[in-house]
Amino acid sequence: MEIKEIALEELDAEKFIAEKTEEISLIVGDGLAVSALSGGVDSAAATILGHKALGDRLKTYFIDNGLMREGEPENIVSVFKDLGVTVELVDAKKTFFDALKGRADPEDKREAITRAFYRDVFGALVREAGARYLLQGTNYTDIEETVAGIKRQHNILEQLGIDTEEMYGYKIIEPLIQLRKSAIREVSKELWLPDKIYNRPPFPGPALAARVIGEVTPKRVGIVRKATTIVEEELSSSGAFQYLAILHEDKVTGVREGKRDYGLQIEVRCWESKDAKTGSPTELPYEVLDRLAERITTEVPGVVSVTYSITKKPPSTIEAV
């Protein structure tokens, strides 16, 4: 089935919401569905659509895979509680870190996360809930990049010929698949999602695992999580499309208190983009770059060097992994 994009200019958000709500009701019938909430705007919007369509027959889970930003699980549960949606927090840290152990190749890491998420975690959750459907916030850019073979987005399954019912025991519902990020933001506003959800920068499916070059361990995720908090604090007022910190595997020579300190490097990226399809580095003032470097090398243990990505997409991509 070919998927046709609905561009921002042609989107009627109110009509879109009415249509998708009805579509979800029709598909699920009087059964149950499960929603996989990640904290990003895509899955948040999908969850609200599902909640409008199914009410209590939608079970919403937030999977704490150990790869989330600082305070993320608690924040999300609380935001959705205010919206009248109960979210169950599932601790799956061990499942994910076990799956990631010893993997350094980006596609290999992405595939391990996909398997842990759909097969190990949601396979069990959907079965236990007695549901037949998994609702998720896949968007148009995700399919495009996966099908083109640029990056395997963890939520792309059917488009790669995967029969989810046979493999995982449930079908997938993707109400936002015709929209890119900017259109999803419009829908989210119309859904009364708080702006701290729809205005937050995009966050990748594999979460902080996409921000660690080389093996993803709890320790390395902890380092990039600290750097991410600093980057988000310093750049949230920049108006940029997305900003992120990447922990490199390469080590570089540094110096502290007159002594050699062979340490870590963090790469900062900050993007101007409309839809993640193309992008260019934000022209951040040097005082901001300087403060980022100063804070990261001071507050994140082991980091002696910070760089700023100056490459456009293409040939770069938004994330490094």
Add this chain to the structure above:
Amino acid sequence: MEIKEIALEELDAEKFIAEKTEEISLIVGDGLAVSALSGGVDSAAATILGHKALGDRLKTYFIDNGLMREGEPENIVSVFKDLGVTVELVDAKKTFFDALKGRADPEDKREAITRAFYRDVFGALVREAGARYLLQGTNYTDIEETVAGIKRQHNILEQLGIDTEEMYGYKIIEPLIQLRKSAIREVSKELWLPDKIYNRPPFPGPALAARVIGEVTPKRVGIVRKATTIVEEELSSSGAFQYLAILHEDKVTGVREGKRDYGLQIEVRCWESKDAKTGSPTELPYEVLDRLAERITTEVPGVVSVTYSITKKPPSTIEAV
């Protein structure tokens, strides 16, 4: 023996040259000395001092270790020919790449280069020339960093307790050891070295091996050499103290013509500094950063990402290896 710095402010270049020339004459007596010319301002100034002191009794060699910048060996030979100094070009590429094979640790690489240079290459050259002395351009920052244990500079031997006569068969003369870079530039002007020598940015002892993270192979040196040419072309008019390109070992995801391209990353550093002891990144205009990224990702095969270092020294160092 403690070495006392002569700061730029207290330097009388003319007097310094007269004293050092006489010192070299006294030490070498009526024997021979060998000079190790690297193309940097330090060894160039040391060579001219040696030439003034010894005339034809100084044999000057340029070692092509395979780690030099584009066109470097030929340029240097030609510049010194114009100054009346004959330089013999020695092809030692195989010796150095054999010594570097399989080594990824920075200090290990530096030590391999030191051994190849002093023991294998100069051990033989000094013996064949019938000389007893090796003249080299070690400066004050080199000893400081080596003794502090920050980076082992390849030319630091005696200060680490190495008896060069016993180990390599010759003694070392270091006429510039009390000066930092800015003072050496003053001496070089006074020595009538052409400004393309004394105004060129500092270049590390281990040459491009200091600009390759991980194993140093002819192929990887070839990549960083191309990037170095671009960085020097674009930044030579910046007035910066030093500018360089570093090839990372980490690979990152890129995209070309709509397809995934898992490729290389080059880090650019450009420093404001007086003496390399401390430094801060030059506030290059974004159009310059953009042109660097554009040229490097277009002209250097395999590179999909370019970053700019935004960290001060300390805690960064000027070079990464």
